[in-house]
Amino acid sequence: MTTIRSFEPGHRPVRPRTRLGALTNALAKTRTAALIAVAAGVLAAGLPVLSAQAAVGDGTPTDSNISFVGRWNKTNASAYVPYWAGAYLRVGFTGRTVKLRQRNTIQLWASIDGRPFTSFTGSGTINLTPTALAAGDHTLIVSYRQVAGSYTGDAVFQGLTLDSGARTFKPPARPKLVEFVGDSITAGATSSQLAVTDYAFKVGERLGYDHTQIAIGGMCLAETTDGCWAQSTRYWMSSGGQAGTDQWDFSRYTADGVVINLGTNDKSRGVSAASFQATYTTFLTRIRARFPNAKLFAMRTFIGRYAAETEAAVRARNAAGDANVFYVDTTGWLPSGGLSDSVHPNDAGHQAITDRLAPVLSAALTTTPSPTPAPTSAAPTTPAPTSPAGGDCAVAYRKTSDWGTGAQFDVTLSNTSTVPVDGWTLTWSLPGSQRITQSWNATVTQSGAAATAVNVSWNAVIPAAGSTSFGFVTDSPLVGATGFALNGSPCTAAT
Secondary structure, rough: OOOOOOOOOOOOOHHHHHHHHHHOOOOOHHHHHHHHHHHHHHHHOOOOOOOOOOOOOOOOOOOOOEEEEEEEEEEOOEEEOOOOOEEHHHEEEEEOOEEOOOOOEEEEEEEOHHHOOEEEEEEHHHEEEOOOOOOEEEEEEEOOOOOOOOOOOOOOEOEEEEOOOOOEEOOOOOOOEEEEOOOOOHHHOOOOOOHHOHHHHHHHHHHHOEEEEEOOOOOOOOOOOOOOOEEHHHHHOOOOEEOOOEEOOOOOOOOEEEEEEEEEEHHHOOHHHHHHHHHHHHHHHHHHHHHOEEEEHHHHOOOOOOOHHHHHHHHHHOOOOOOOOEEEOOOOOOOOEEOOOOEEEEEEHHHHHHHHHHHHHHHHHOOOOOOOOOOOOOOOOOOOOOOOOOOOOEEEEEEEEEEEOEEEEEEEEEEOOOOEOOEEEEEOOOOOOOOOOEEEOOEEEOOOEEEEEOHHHHEEOOOOOOEEEEEEEOOOOOOOOEEEEEOOOOOOEOO
């Protein structure tokens, strides 16, 4: 047997066993020194020291009880970074207080136990519970202000600090995930709390779905000669180009629905109608390849730009055999005073959009929506209505969305008389076996084919020559409702 001996310059040969022990001790000391140096660097940087495998429930970024919704950069286990607008984290926790560990200054919004979002700005440890909560289980949602444009805050999640003995837990799972794709309108520009007061965030929260906004201010659908950032190329990137051009891993989550609101910026960049339509059709085709089972919704821009071309792109996909692409007509969705400038909704505008879009998505994304049951008790009591003369009313009844197995209808009821209507009930007959599954801006009931809509408190009075509107979702796209009558008096069809 050959014996291998070790030599060091200037030293006598040593026996193999003795040399191996010395080498082992030296390596151990080197590893210890290295770990101490790394830990010192981490502490100097203000980062939490993580074990090789973070414990579930400890509130560190790798805690599996924390749900990171949207596109997040998780390459650094001690510091997760959200991309795009409206990405957020969601977690349950025990105890009475919760704090965030941040690196540098950032603005963020937090909601605890479903309460309204509160704004916080700071760095280091940010106390989200300046007033301690009641002891028990709680839920937390945190959304960071999007780092985009001139805003350069440090959106980096480094963990939670809880009470001694407190732990995180998984919050109740949400049944669906919806992506909202757009520009500054979908990012919440000009609304009071940006992304969290945007229609997209509000719709997701109302429906109890996970949601994320793939949106940055100034985005176009198509590339333009003057360099407008385009979703047709940047949607596929992790950060849209804000932090590099690496491609997003679409296996990270599966969207059940994708809602697209694009075209507002393309118009001012001179994109032709034909080019916009072709690009939109291709964009829908590529998204379908990423999410084969998702339902795709192409919204008419709120000020109507490229409405015909957007609808034509949807029809092109339908003609190609994709029945799960839908056009959402947003005509009339924004109330008077619902814009903060010429294009951006304010808080009231985003709320109005939420009220209209939420039932559309709910109906389309619910496989078997439950029909509205026939009333089992007397209809709601309202003050004795003041009625105009027979025929002094007009009804505009319009289908605004159609997804094959259901549809949305909007109804505008006009008082064409010279006296106000104080308290109204509108009756009509539905076609076939159609059922109403959801409604808004009125209390709607149904018995067989007979439908009844009764005013809610804030729209009970229709001024002379004035109007009011309500809407509903049905379980079929049938048209042909007939026999509209206001407080028992027949109405004409509005022209």
